[in-house]
Amino acid sequence: MSRRPTIVDVAREAGVSKSTVSNVLQGSVAVRPQTRALVDKAMEALGYVYNRAAANLRGADVGLVGLVINDLRNPFFTEFAASAQMTFAERGYATVIANTDEDAGMQAQVIASMIEHGVSGFLISPAYVEETEGLEAVRRAGLPAMQVLRRIDPRTEAFPFASLDYGTGGRLATEHLLGLGLRRVAFVGGLENRPVTEERMAGYRVAMAAAGLPTVALHGRPTRAFGRETALELRAARPDIEGAVCFSDLVALGMLAGLAQAGVRVGAEFRLVGFDDIEECALTWPQLSSVRCDVARFGREAAEAMLAWLEEGLRPPAVRLAPVELIVRASSAGLPA
Known part of the structure; x- marks a missing residue:
């Protein structure tokens, strides 16, 4: 499966209803042990990860966006992150921000953690890694992701790239x-x-x-x-x-x-x-x-592009370069x- 598995996929795999899967996830005692075993097996086969905190956020109608930054000690990237975060907040989205400190291993770790915690999408100013490796976990999860300020993956049709000229x-x-x-x-x-x-x-x-x-x-x-x-x-x-x-x-x-x-x-x-x-x-x-x-304007525009993708299905252009002076x-x- 090239996208992130959903509760519907688990239900289909287990041969039960979506509501039955939901009852299993909520720990309902009304579910028979045999049925619970079927659902558990389906979740394991599909790699489905349930996160209660993320589910509570979704239930409260709050979106969660991952903001991964290569160097928050640099004022340039700090200003970008602050501008993007404030734009998401204005639209009711919570933001999880991580500094990778130019460390490819740390980048992989925080991306995996954000996926487990149920982010809806990513803005990533990446640390440098081998091509196609850095965003592979995001691709498998089927989540929208934009590369900003740096491009590490050439597949811009999948991971649009926005930067400055x-x-x-x-x-x-x-x-x-x-x-x-x-x-x-x-x-x-x-x-x-x-x-x-x-x-x-x-x-x-x-x-x-x-x-x-x-x-x-x-x-x-x-x-x-x-x-x-x-x-x-x-x-x-x-x-x-x-x-x-x-x-x-x-x-x-x-x-x-x-x-x-x-x-x-x-x-x-x-x-x-x-x-x-x-x-x-x-x-x-x-x-x-x-x-x-x-970079403050660029941060706002990048966040707005991600919001249009999440809310309206409008994928950003493959490559966009903002003007400089x-x-x-x-x-x-x-x-x-």
Whole structure:
């Protein structure tokens, strides 16, 4: 069975009525032992799992949605999760949120647990796993599931993918720096060969190639620590690099700290652009230029697409990329006189 078995399937397998199965699940003493044994055997054969808490939620007319996030420590993903959760709540849906911390094993565990607890569907910003493995349990359960922000399963007809137009964002950021007269621009951050890194780098490569300039890529975990270390290493080994497009704002904020430690004035001696435009970009000094993804709006739209799928049967498009824009601030445009 390719979908999640239901009480009707159990009744059919056992050769009894749906109400009889319901009585067995409720522990009714009116059911004969022989009939109870038939129902138990059918449930075991079909892999049917009854969860009383989920049944109570359904009885109270409350839907349950699983929200699986790869890194809730990152403000970008936190904002997405908060926006999606609030959208579901406005429509009367409860949300189960899990942070997988980029751990494929943890991801499999929380997905299985959410299925057992009776979620109606999933929004999954996934940790990276082998193709078709990460969502296999969801496929077997027959539940609606959207991949958001990252794509780990190529079967987007089954698991629609919604993300942001990272390629355009990388191109806008790079063209901006080149338009300021820079010629030696690096791309900093992101794990090498990961799809999201390639997507964010694609526009950088296009812009550099159009200008006839070589690319310089410095890969690593998208953290402040990596950004700081890379800034210090760049000043020591590649002082000719004039600016950087960063994989994420966290990397860029780390670079701000490292460049300050090295005595480099960002916005004057070095130009810097982040990616995501988290709140801190406008609060740091110098204020950080960044590719705005409007992840709060994206979270709302992703949740609304899932709700339309659950309530109206309207499956989202196989692939959807939301627009982005470049927000120019002092870190690239220049410090005030």
